[in-house]
Amino acid sequence: METLLSKPNGSLQNQVSMILNKEDVNKLIGNKKLVISPLLERDQIGELTIDFRLGYNFLVTIHNNNPFLDASLNNDDKFPLKSSFQETRRLLGDTFLLHPNQTVLASSLEYIKLPQNVYAVLSMRSSYLRMGISISAIVQPGYCGCISIELTNINTIPINLTIGAAIFQARLYNANATTNYFAKKRKYMCQVRPVASNVNDDNDLKELNKIWKNNNHL
Amino acid sequence: MLYSHNLEDEKINLFILFLTKAIQGDQSYAPIVNDVILETHKYVAGEKNLYNIKRDSMNIILLLAGLEADYFKNIADNPEQYDNKIYSKVLNLLALQKSHMAY
Amino acid sequence: MQSKLLELHFSQLQFEWSKAKYNNYSDLRKKDYHTKLATIISAIEKENFQILNDTEITQRFHVIDFLFKSLEFLNNSTTSTIPFEIVYVLSEALKDWSSTDDYIIVTSLINNINGFSFDNSLMFNDFIYSDIELLYDVKFEKKLVQINLPLSLSRDYLANVVLYHELGHFIDRKFEITRVIYIEILNSVASGKLNTNEQAEILEYFPYLSDDKMFSWLKDNYNPFNLFSNHIAEYFCDLFASQYIKNCSNHYLEYITLNQKNYSITHPSTTNRVNFVEMFLKRTPSFLVEHFENITYKITGVNVENKLAEVDSKNFESLIPVEIQDGKELHGLFIYGWKVWLDPWDNIKKQSNIGFDLSQVKVYEILNNLIEKSIGNFIVKTEWKLAKSS
Missing domain, CATH: 1.20.120 (Four Helix Bundle (Hemerythrin (Met), subunit A))
Known part of the structure; x- marks a missing residue:
């Protein structure tokens, strides 16, 4: 049976996202269209995936006077998200204890800059999946900065992670069309430490807040 | 610091304490005070200069040299000869000066 | 007690x-x-x-x-x-x-x-x-x-460049450099052997030495906190910092002192401090700078000289960290960072094809992130290499 990818003239092939292989990735790095820094070991670039390491900056949620993480504007910023997170740093080789059901914002050790037509799909390396940590995220074409990852331990016991260990991987896909990541204002730019959610800057929330006020005659 | 006004003040206070201990007969403090007295002697005698006198006790050395250069010039260059008479003289010099010192 | x-x-x-x-x-x-x-x-x-x-x-x-x-x-x-x-x-x-x-x-x-x-x-x-x-x-x-x-x-x-000046105080204290300069300058003046230019330079940077009473008082009353001691220490630390960050500390200095024209008991005038550093950086013949350099070398055995490697890069404008190859470039990073801050920010917009106006706080955030990551990457790579070789 013919698959989309095996059409003889390649016309359909060009319309679907192609995963980039090791050769493609190395070529992009070579012509400086893709930046991964630091790349401590060349073999982080596998046949179809690139391994990324756990960085040394973390944001952990803390219990404070906020009753919840408020992803709305309906409380007049009474419960700012930022105040529910606390920063903590480690050194390379140190460890970070991830408690059951805890979500921690971390970032990759590597700073990346993706080409304008390449996006990345992230997943945990299988060794870490087996311990009970999962992530799932997409990095947009043209993104630059350390990759933010939200680590959640779905196991029932704490997991001790080593800073600098390769814990997650990215598959790079050709997006077919070239986009400009910086065509519109970006909330996250050149981040090197994890940043608490800026969800309250979403324009949508502003509109939804107006609707809520109108509906409730506020 | 709760006790000392500043580092130099603390150094001088400690040096005075060491002199007192040496005078009281505690010989373990003698090498420390002898070292400063000998260094002061070498400085005023021209054997050492501003560039090579010991840095940690430099201000005490210069202070002592300024107070009575001739005394330190004529002092023996063998610390084994330093005795309570010398320690008492140095102690008195410092005690007198300390009341005028701004630091 | x-x-x-x-x-x-x-x-x-x-x-x-x-x-x-x-x-x-x-x-x-x-x-x-x-x-x-x-x-x-x-x-x-x-x-x-x-x-x-x-x-x-x-x-x-x-x-x-x-x-x-x-x-x-x-x-x-x-x-x-x-x-x-x-x-x-x-x-x-x-x-x-x-x-x-x-x-x-x-x-x-x-x-x-x-x-x-x-x-x-x-x-x-x-x-x-x-x-x-x-x-x-x-x-x-x-x-x-x-x-x-x-x-x-x-x-x-950008602000942290001040710490190079503070490191200067640490080194000064370790070697008692100010103490020696204090004595040597007063001795030079008292010797009467200085030529007119040398005398004029000393009075430009320490104007109160023209007062005979003040001169005698300073000679007889050394104190690490009197104005002459304080001013020597500040000039030394400015000189010290400029070995690593050139005139970057001047940018911050002018900002925090609002370009103070007059001296205080603790600090010389900002104008004099900036000029002193400029004389060193431009190698303008200066009796005082040479005096500071010679005395420091005689005490420490270390030359007062350029100790940084300049970073020749457009990486920050391209929104990526600098690949530091040599430890001396770490100091050069601050100069590069200050340059990008002082240059028109359109350079970043053009280089990175940014379609919106960059606010000052965004540039501030980007620059600090990129400097931090450039240093962090150098540390990580150095530690990794060391671990692999041992």
């Missing part, structure tokens, strides 16, 4: 220690230091203060002060938000002048916007270490030095 007062002082320490004794350090050197503090405290606990004489009581006061200060430094070092990138760069600069093996550098983030400093109060007093060794048979091979940073500016790598 009454033994009751000593008991009060020691009780305060014991109270503090009841919490601090559980401090946990991953750094073995800090652990060792902590263990030594425990040994001394335990020994003091066994002493009967009632039978101590005045001298012995005073000695304990000094020792307890030392213990308090040490705990203060160590307690601060348990914070998990240390900006270790800037500490690393300063340690690299420190290595040019002194072995860092003798120190344990700790960092404190303080609530004072101008709170940049090196606290060297546990560094330069051999007497206290001798006393502790004689009293309690405990020897400290390493001494604590604390770098203080304003909490709100701990990630501001």
